[in-house]
Amino acid sequence: xxxxxxxxxxxxxxxxxxxxxxxxxxxxxxxxxxxxxxxxxxxxxxxxxxxxxxxxxxxxxxxxxxxxxxxxxxxxxxxxxxxxxxxxxxxxxxxxxxxxxxxxxxxxxxxxxxxxxxxxxxxxxxxxxxxxxxxxxxxxxxxxxxxxxxxxxxxxxxxxxxxxxxxxxxxxxxxxxxxxxxxxxxxxxxxxxxxxxxxxxxxxxxxxxxxxxxxxxxxxxxxxxxxxxxxxxxxxxxxxxxxxxxxxxxxxxxxxxxxxxxxxxxxxxxxxxxxxxxxxxxxxxxxxxxxxxxxxxxxxxxxxxxxxxxxxxxxxxxxxxxxxxxxxxxxxxxxxxxxxxxxxxxxxxxxxxxxxxxxxxxxxxxxxxxxx
Amino acid sequence: xxxxxxxxxxxxxxxxxxxxxxxxxxxxxxxxxxxxxxxxxxxxxxxxxxxxxxxxxxxxxxxxxxxxxxxxxxxxxxxxxxxxxxxxxxxxxxxxxxxxxxxxxxxxxxxxxxxxxxxxxxxxxxxxxxxxxxxxxxxxxxxxxxxxxxxxxxxxxxxxxxxxxxxxxxxxxxxxxxxxxxxxxxxxxxxxxxxxxxxxxxxxxxxxxxxxxxxxxxxxxxxxxxxxxxxxxxxxxxxxxxxxxxxxxxxxxxxxxxxxxxxxxxxxxxxxxxxxxxxxxx
Numbered sequence: 161x162x163x164x165x166x167x168x169x170x171x172x173x174x175x176x177x178x179x180x181x182x183x184x185x186x187x188x189x190x191x192x193x194x195x196x197x198x199x200x201x202x203x204x205x206x207x208x209x210x211x212x213x214x215x216x217x218x219x220x221x222x223x224x225x226x227x228x229x230x231x232x233x234x235x236x237x238x239x240x241x242x243x244x245x246x247x248x249x250x251x252x253x254x255x256x257x258x259x260x261x262x263x264x265x266x267x268x269x270x271x272x273x274x275x276x277x278x279x280x281x282x283x284x285x286x287x288x289x290x291x292x293x294x295x296x297x298x299x300x301x302x303x304x305x306x307x308x309x310x311x312x313x314x315x316x317x318x319x320x321x322x323x324x325x326x327x328x329x330x331x332x333x334x335x336x337x338x339x340x341x342x343x344x345x346x347x348x349x350x351x352x353x354x355x356x357x358x359x360x361x362x363x364x365x366x367x368x369x370x371x372x373x374x375x376x377x378x379x380x381x382x383x384x385x386x387x388x389x390x391x392x393x394x395x396x397x398x399x400x401x402x403x404x405x406x407x408x409x410x411x412x413x414x415x416x417x418x419x420x421x422x423x424x425x426x427x428x429x430x431x432x433x434x435x436x437x438x439x440x441x442x443x444x445x446x447x448x449x450x451x452x453x454x455x456x457x458x459x460x461x462x463x464x465x466x467x468x469x470x471x472x473x474x475x476x477x478x479x480x481x482x483x484x485x486x487x488x489x490x491x492x493x494x495x496x497x498x499x500x501x502x503x504x505x506x507x508x509x510x511x512x513x514x515x516x517x518x519x520x521x522x523x524x525x526x527x528x529x530x531x532x
Numbered sequence: 533x534x535x536x537x538x539x540x541x542x543x544x545x546x547x548x549x550x551x552x553x554x555x556x557x558x559x560x561x562x563x564x565x566x567x568x569x570x571x572x573x574x575x576x577x578x579x580x581x582x583x584x585x586x587x588x589x590x591x592x593x594x595x596x597x598x599x600x601x602x603x604x605x606x607x608x609x610x611x612x613x614x615x616x617x618x619x620x621x622x623x624x625x626x627x628x629x630x631x632x633x634x635x636x637x638x639x640x641x642x643x644x645x646x647x648x649x650x651x652x653x654x655x656x657x658x659x660x661x662x663x664x665x666x667x668x669x670x671x672x673x674x675x676x677x678x679x680x681x682x683x684x685x686x687x688x689x690x691x692x693x694x695x696x697x698x699x700x701x702x703x704x705x706x707x708x709x710x711x712x713x714x715x716x717x718x719x720x721x722x723x724x725x726x727x728x729x730x731x732x733x734x735x736x737x738x739x740x741x742x743x744x745x746x747x748x749x750x751x752x753x754x755x756x757x758x759x760x761x762x763x764x765x766x767x768x769x770x771x772x773x774x775x776x777x778x779x780x781x782x783x784x785x786x787x788x789x790x791x792x793x794x795x796x797x798x799x800x801x802x803x804x805x806x807x808x809x810x811x812x813x814x
Contacts, residue, residue, distance in 0.1 A: 232715050257718040270716040273813035274734045284720035287730070317813060335720065 189238030216392035231257030615698035681763025698743035705739030
């Protein structure tokens with residue numbers, strides 16, 4: 161079941177919208193460690209079968225939020241509610257971790273070193289006292305799903321990091337949780353394996369249909385895998401939206417800068433005209449100071465675009481960085497304004513360019529307030 | 533990396549130390565155990581197996597050895613029963629007071645063994661603290677005499693003295709168990725009790741084995757506690773060795789018993805090390 165846009169709009173519209181019952185609802189959760197505020201007033205709805213990524217820099221509180229959902233930490237204030245088939249909705253934060261139908265894939269896998277791969281995967285079913293025959297069957301299935309059947313009898317120390325990762329995944333999924341939490345599970349893998357696992361993880365999630373909450377600091381990973389991204393900054397949610405939405409319509413300057421490259425243009429609107437430095441264009445915005453985010457790919461050499469009413473400016477190329485298919489050019493305009501533009505590579509080095517962009521691509525973003 | 537001369541300078545003195553103060557004495561003891569004593573109380577340097585024959589034939593040595601092992605086994609058991617929960621509590625639940633509690637376990641080790649053994653004498657004696665208290669609150673009408681000069685007193689004292697030695701290796705092992713394993717276990721639906729038996733305890737076995745070995749080996753060779761608190765029924769094998777080397781002036785027989793003990797202890801250490809290896813995963 162693909163996550164619908166209704167679940168995304170439910171967030172922005174408020175918490176009561178219920179086109180589809182939400183699986184988990186995080187309500188005004190805050191967490192402090194001593195005098196250190198880690199999370200402030202986080203509210204988030206997670207839908208059934210959704211792949212939600214909590215994205216943030218280190219220290220943004222993303223792991224703490226995950227640990228609160230798992231039950232390893234308790235929130236200083238706020239509530240967690242989980243949709244329940246029988247009871248409607250239950251207070252998740254009143255249950256100890258071992259009663260929650262939530263499983264976790266730990267950052268360093270946390271496989272039991274004294275148990276074999278098979279015994280690790282069987283652990284959850286054994287403590288739940290399932291019949292031995294069922295355990296055998298489900299463990300075999302789970303190991304097969306992550307392609308680890310051949311290593312069933314190995315101890316975790318005898319298999320590679322990527323394989324341990326798969327076992328950790330099988331160990332969590334075999335219990336058929338309602339929600340799977342993944343704490344930067346790919347961060348310890350090398351780049352190639354990581355990209356491969358991103359794809360596998362995403363298709364596995366589609367296959368099992370369990371909601372995933374994935375924590376990462378890697379914005380590219382978040383974009384590739386997620387149905388929605390919840391961007392956390394200094395313990396507060398900056399924006400929750402689909403990858404496309406968050407890229408195209410970043411809510412704040414921080415989001416625009418964190419996800420991909422961007423040009424932030426500080427300007428002012430006066431009677432229907434927006435000005436940023438020497439640039440100006442007509443804009444239907446209320447008067448006052450304004451901040452625009454303009455993606456480098458929307459800045460192009462003059463004359464290549466089809467839209468009329470483009471803003472044009474000449475500038476000197478300060479720096480040219482080759483990125484394979486594209487290159488990034490830092491261009492300094494006459495008034496000292498520096499714009500980064502992305503062009504198809506192969507143009508060769510240039511000293512001076514005339515560039516243009518459509519006013520429609522300059523997205524208004526909120527200033528991100530300083531937080532400690 | 534280091535010059536040959538440097539390596540020689542740093543390795544030779546310790547090796548010499550070991551040779552002079554460990555190997556030579558053991559070698560001497562080994563030789564003594566095959567010699568004998570003349571009626572005129574002089575050591576006769578004629579090689580024979582008489583001492584070992586005597587050991588095997590006289591039941592008093594066997595009985596004392598068995599009693600010593602039984603006492604050591606009980607000390608081992610009780611110090612595990614005390615040391616393990618203590619280590620577990622400290623490692624998992626003491627929080628900020630961890631260091632304080634740890635010091636409280638360690639500080640008694642600074643007090644002389646003799647003082648602690650004597651302390652039990654004043655507690656357990658017929659006019660001791662415990663008997664006086666029991667009579668004062670009318671639990672008993674006359675002093676309990678099994679408290680002192682009995683195997684009970686020896687086991688109690690040795691347990692008190694060696695529990696920290698059992699505690700320490702267990703605590704060290706528990707401290708090294710990654711806490712995310714405990715979280716993973718809870719995450720997979722295991723209750724705290726299930727987590728203890730399925731994850732924490734199996735991973736702490738090397739510490740338990742090390743602690744148990746300490747308690748057993750140290751108790752087995754003890755002679756002060758039985759001397760001070762054991763009475764005739766609490767005599768242990770080391771007391772026999774002491775008297776053979778002292779009053780009886782039968783060094784050869786004493787050496788033979790000592791070597792026998794050495795063989796027992798070394799095989800125990802070997803065995804427990806093998807088991808510890810089998811149970812360590814890192």
